Structures are given as C-alpha cells and as structure tokens.
Amino acid sequence: MVAIIVKQVRLTCALGLMAAACVAPASPPASAAKETPAANRKVVTKAPLQTKPTPQAVRTPAKSVSIAIADKSPDPTVNDSARAVPPQLASSLRALWSSFPGKAGIAVTKTDGSWIVSYRGDEPMPQQSVSKLWVAISVMDAIDKGKLRLDDQVTLNKSDLTLFHQPIASLIGPKGYTTTIASLLKRAMTQSDNTANDFLMRRVGGPSAIREVISSKRLGAIKFGPGERHFQAATAGLTWKPEYSSGWAFNTARAALPESTRRAAMDKYVADPMDGATPAAIARSLARLKRGELLSPQSTRYLLNVMESTETGRARLKAGVPAGWTLAHKTGTGQDLRNRTAGFNDVGIMIAPDGTSYAVAVMIADTTAPVPTRQKLIQQVAALVAANHKGTQTAMRQTDTDRGAN
Numbered sequence: 001m002v003a004i005i006v007k008q009v010r011l012t013c014a015l016g017l018m019a020a021a022c023v024a025p026a027s028p029p030a031s032a033a034k035e036t037p038a039a040n041r042k043v044v045t046k047a048p049l050q051t052k053p054t055p056q057a058v059r060t061p062a063k064s065v066s067i068a069i070a071d072k073s074p075d076p077t078v079n080d081s082a083r084a085v086p087p088q089l090a091s092s093l094r095a096l097w098s099s100f101p102g103k104a105g106i107a108v109t110k111t112d113g114s115w116i117v118s119y120r121g122d123e124p125m126p127q128q129s130v131s132k133l134w135v136a137i138s139v140m141d142a143i144d145k146g147k148l149r150l151d152d153q154v155t156l157n158k159s160d161l162t163l164f165h166q167p168i169a170s171l172i173g174p175k176g177y178t179t180t181i182a183s184l185l186k187r188a189m190t191q192s193d194n195t196a197n198d199f200l201m202r203r204v205g206g207p208s209a210i211r212e213v214i215s216s217k218r219l220g221a222i223k224f225g226p227g228e229r230h231f232q233a234a235t236a237g238l239t240w241k242p243e244y245s246s247g248w249a250f251n252t253a254r255a256a257l258p259e260s261t262r263r264a265a266m267d268k269y270v271a272d273p274m275d276g277a278t279p280a281a282i283a284r285s286l287a288r289l290k291r292g293e294l295l296s297p298q299s300t301r302y303l304l305n306v307m308e309s310t311e312t313g314r315a316r317l318k319a320g321v322p323a324g325w326t327l328a329h330k331t332g333t334g335q336d337l338r339n340r341t342a343g344f345n346d347v348g349i350m351i352a353p354d355g356t357s358y359a360v361a362v363m364i365a366d367t368t369a370p371v372p373t374r375q376k377l378i379q380q381v382a383a384l385v386a387a388n389h390k391g392t393q394t395a396m397r398q399t400d401t402d403r404g405a406n
Contacts, residue, residue: 076119076120076123077118077119077120077121077122077123078094078118078119078120079116079117079118079119079121079122079280080093080094080117080118080119084114084115085115085116085117086115086388086391086392088388088391089108089117089384089385089388090117092384092388093106093108093117093119093381093384094119096377096380096381096384097119097120098119100364100367100369100373100377101367101368101369101373102364102365102366102367102368102369102374103120103125103270103364103365103366103367104119104120104362104363104364104365104367104377105118105119105120105121105123105125105278105279105361105362105363105365106118106119106120106121106279106361106362106363106381107119107121107278107279107280107282107283107284107359107360107361108283108358108359108360108361108381108385109283109284109287109358109359110287110356110357110358111286111287111290111291111349111357111358111359112287112291113287113291116280116283116284118279118280118283120279121278121279121280121283121361122221122278122280123278123279123365124221124223124272124273124276124277124278125273125276125277125278125279125343125345125363125364125365126269126270126273126275126276126332126334126342126343126345126363126365127222127273127275127276127277127282127332127343127345127363128275128332128333128334128343128345129192129194129197129330129331129332129333130277130282130330130331130332130345130347130363131224131225131275131277131332132188132189132192132197132330132332133189133330133347134210134213134214134219134222134224135188135197135200135201135204135210136185136188136189136200136303136306137213137217137289137294137295137303138201138204138209138210138213139181139185139200139203139204140295140299140302140303141213141217141294141295141299142204143181143299144295144296144299147204148181148203148204149181150180150181150182150185150302151180151181151182152180152181153178153179153180154178154179154180154181154184154199154203155176155177155178155179156168156172156176156177156178156179156195156199157172157176158172158176158245159242160172160195160198160199161195161245161246162194162195162198162227162228162229162245163194163228163229163232163244163245163250164194164228164232164250165191165192165193165194166193166194166195166196167187167191167193168184168187168193168195168196169195181200181203184196184197184199184200185200185306186306186309188200189306189307189309189310189330190306190307190309190310190311190312191311191312192312192330192331192332194228197228198227198228198229201227202227206227207224207225207226207227210224211223211224217294219281219284219285219288220278220280220281220284220285221276221277221278221280221281222277222278222281222282222285223273223274223275223276223277224275225274225275226274229244229245231274231275232250232335233250234265234269234274235265235266235269235334235335235342236250236254236257236262236265236335237254237257237261237262237264237265237266238250238253238254238257241253259337262337263337266335266337266340266342269342270342270365270366273342273343273365277363279347279361279362279363280361282347282359282361282363283347283359283360283361284359286347286348286349286359286360286361287349287359289303289304289349290304290349290357290359304328304349305328307328307329307330307348307349308326308327308328310327310328310329310330310331310348312331313329313331313346315375315379316329316331316346316362316375316378316379317329317346317348317350317360317362317378317379317381317382318382319375319379319382320378320379320380320381320382320383320386321350321382321383321386322383322386324352324353325350325351325352325353325386326350326351327348327349327350327351327382328348328349328351329346329347329348329349330346330347330348331345331346332344332345332346332347332363333345338368339368339370340366340367340368341364341366341367341368341374342365342366343363343364343365344363344364344367344371344374345361345362345363345364346360346362346378347359347360347361347362347363348360350382350385350386352386352389354393356389358385358389360381360382360385362377362378362381364377
C-alpha cells in the first residue's frame, strides 16, 4: 500500500510540473549535471523572463574576461514543460534523448524566442569544431567594426599548419599561399579546415579576443579553447610540438602513448571540456544570430549563407531536414579512443519553406555507440522539428477553415 501511495504521489507531482508551465527565457543556462539513470531524472522548470534584444556591450581587456559555467548538479536537466512548447515535440524529443546510449544534450528553440525545449541542455559539452562558429562571428564582428575586410589578402606559410583536417595544407608551398579572409572563412565553416580557422582566430587577436566577443555579446555558457594545436594535443595526452603539424607526426606520437595516459586525458576532457558549451546556450546564440542581434544585417546574411554551404555532416542534421527546407549549420567531431568518441555534434538553424525558423543543437559528449547510431539521433531531432512544424501549420489551417465555416 505504501508503495502504491508513493507512486501516486510521484505521478501527481510529475503531472503538476507539466501543468505549471512557463516559457523558458532566452538567457544563459543555470545548471549542469552528471550522467544519472533515467529513473532518477528530474524535470526542471524556469521562471519566465521578458526576452529583449541584447545591446552591444563595451569591450573589456581580454585578460579580464571570464565565462561562467554552471555548477554541476546530481541530475540531468530537463526543460520541456513550458506552456508554449509543442507537447508532441517535447514528448518525442524526450523519448529520443532518453533512449540514446551515451551522454547527449539536445536543445531546440523557435528563433523568435517564444519557446525552448532542452534535455541536458544546461550541461557543458565538448564543442570540437562547433567552436569555429564563434571565430566566424568574431571575424564578421571585426568586419562590422572596420578592422577587417572580406577581400583582405593574407599569406599562409608552413608555420601556420595545425593538425587533423586541413585541406588547405596541400596549397601551401615553399613561398606560402596567398588568399583572402573570405576564402579562409568559407574553408573554416564549410570544410571545417583547422588551419584556416586558427589563422582567422589569430588574425582577430587570438583565443582571448574570441572569448571577449562571446562575453561582450552575452552568449552564455560557452567556453573557447586555446586553438586547435594545444587543445587537441591536451585532449590526446600530449604537449604540442611544431613538428606535429607535418605528416603523421601527431598520430604517431599519440599512438606511442600508454592507453592509460590517453584514457586519463580523455576522461579529464569530458569531465571539464576546455571548449565546453551548453546546447541551450548554443541554440539561443543561433536564434539571436538569426534575429540579427549579433551582427549587422549584411554580415548576418553573409555568415548564414556561408553556413548554408556547409559540406561536412551530410548524415547528421542535413539528412533529417526535408526537401524545401534550408539548413545553416556547423558540425564538430572529437578524437576517438578505441570505439569511444568525445564530441560528435551538429548545430544549426532550420528554416521552413514559409520562413519559420528553429535553432537546433545536438551534442554527443561521450559515447561508444556506433557512428550510424549517433548520426540517427541527430537526424531524428531534425526530422521531429520539421514534423512538428508541419503539424502546427496543418492545425492552424484547419482552425482557419473552421472559423470560416462558422
């Protein structure tokens, strides 16, 4: 009898929380958490706030910039009970998220700021190449301020090479390779070229300048690491050396490490990623980018057009977006240790044929699931968002028809 009463109380409490709906604010997240069994997950709701365009903040010296990441709590955060959140979308996303074999975070918001739904949305997750988005925004911000031009010519040399994916490396000869800021930006965002991205990062002032832009634009719980070289070396358990940028030198040095060293380095990274960002903060930032709150109208259009040309991640969000929709996105993929990957992501803006748009962030922080399983999670999130939009539009048309008949 006591067990039955307890179950009834739990059910009543859960229904009460779902009924006490509130619209989640478009403000920085407030909590982070560790992996907890599904049975112990708690629903967290937030008090409504009035969303306003964020004014341009006064820049401060880079050394004073600090990015606040919420303290960890014992339970994964769930935010899907706000009044404006479509209930069918919320229940479908919750089922999808809870069944995934690994630590994943999902955040979806309508870009007008009317609602956001998230699962582990307030926990810092490894960004990997998703962080190239903040470099791109910093570059366009510098262009808005007259500090750079897209047609500025720059020359890359062998000393600018990084590691892993860098298609531009084949173009850099003994005399270097001369190109433009626009070309580097396109390579960084659409091909996820690490060397192009790091060159742009240094061009606007280095990691501290990127962090300052994140802080001054109040993007929330988003950290930016030290650049690909030092960041990837630390994640592998190494200390960066210039010779690692040539050929297979980095992979060879990494393979020579004891597995215990690599595992300890990866565990440390997953527990407290130096490039950690919460899915909710990324989704809100994408929504603000779409609304034109981060850059000038011209720079906003330019960056979104570049993101629409992204070539990476064809089996992620892009595979779940229906024909007729537009996707502006950025992928990110971390290092592997046996069958384990820390960071397998896709974030972007889905634009329906009628112009309605949604910001989506799907971040897999740590998993041993096969790649097709990870891709399927990301695809299904995009498909659910599109299906919800279609259902909403159908319901609205039916309502208009009924009103006309009456």
